[in-house]
Amino acid sequence: MSATVAASFSWRRVWAIVRRQALVQYRNPGMWFLLLVLPVVDAVLFTSIGVAYNNGLGAVRVLFTGILLFHLVWQLTLAGSLGFLEEVWSRNVLNLITTPVREIEYAVALLVVGLARTVIAVGLIGIVGGGLYAIDPGSAGWVLAPAAAVLLLFGWAVALLVVGLTLQYGDSAEVFSWGTLVLLMPLSGVFYPVDALPGGLQAIARGIPLTRAFDAVRIGIQGGGVAEGDLLIATAGSVVAMGLAFWFVLRQLRRFRQQGWVTRFT
């Protein structure tokens, strides 16, 4: 952040946007479903599958931890992409542009909202695991902390990608906010090693940073300690993904102004 931007960065504007997003969440039943119901349903579904086909507590833990980490990244992505889509749906984009708000302030606000959503969803899943299945959510050990950080970084890169697409395609880009991570879910080995995938898909799966993070967590659950190599590759891949997403959204903002896309939002 340059000195000029840092000097005029306003936490008050960030807070105003966070408050607006919170009110949207409060008054939208669909958002409550995504935040409170879906994580619980997923936790019960996947953990019960693990219990039903139990080959020992390890499989149950892998499934439970997988869905917990999936929601960690998904809720953050949803907050970013749906947060901006809400401005599109309520045709508020031009209103925002004609205020002193900065793009970076808006992005920070959505990140704050996303992190809050993530804490709530992951907390609920943890309660389901501990309360209903007697699973320790931290059974993978210390590897969870760096793996979660990598997943959040990657999730935010996906959110920026969807915002960039929304700038061009408007609410037609909604499918990407739901679909991108759902597409990555089977490919990134959330619940199984990528060796379980058909041959052609394995090569694609190994190129996704999330895969290495989930691998590292599975190794942790199986008592193999912290897989530093996997985590390093996952971190490097996520940093590259974030760099590309950042470049893409800046490019889209520039095109937004050059091509007059704002008229699609009024």
Add this chain to the structure above:
Amino acid sequence: MLLEANGLRKSFDDVQAVDDVTLHVHTRERVAIVGPNGAGKTTTLLMILGAIDPDAGSVHIAGHPLPAQRHQAMRSVGFAAGYLPLPDRLKVTEALRFFADLSEVDDPAAAVDTVIKELDIDHLRTKLCMHLSSGQRTLVGIAKATLHRPRLIILDEPTASLDPDIAFRVRDRLAQINEEHHTALLLTSHDMREVETLTDRVVFLRAGRVIADGPPSEVAAAGGHASLEELFLAEAARHRAEQL
């Protein structure tokens, strides 16, 4: 000079929407941009607001160049459009508070109360913006545009689709703001009577170019017409003929 837009040009897909438009607005001035549909009014406004980058030309607001200092420039600007709703799931007071915070108004609660009183919309306080009628939405939009006491208020079709009573209230309030706070007004309108009563200068656009710039009566007379309305109708007929 409050607004200095020089040599603005913009084309979309080989259509020249705005072609070398220069527009200067001084403190306390009331200026209207008029012209038939497709003349380039809204594109010009959107370039002045920094929402669209011109292909050529420059815009300065209160001394701040766009787009480099858009954020600082927008502190001096209030914007409302007849077609533009406010955030759906917020109540009117929440929406106004939201925009007051974005503009970092010193006492946002007091500022919101003041504009609500000024526009006589106290009964709308707790209504969700998504449930407002078009007239109510326009009044709240004007409140949003004025609550941070900007030096320049930009309005795109502010009274379109309003009944005559509400349109009168909007015009009256804008005139008061201009008088009391020396706020400059820049608006587009298709209502030539509104333009004649509310503004003291008219910039007439045809096919993206300025064809006249001056007091309404002088612009009409220079075009050989008794009123702005007649000039507008003549220009609109000419525009239709050219399209055929």
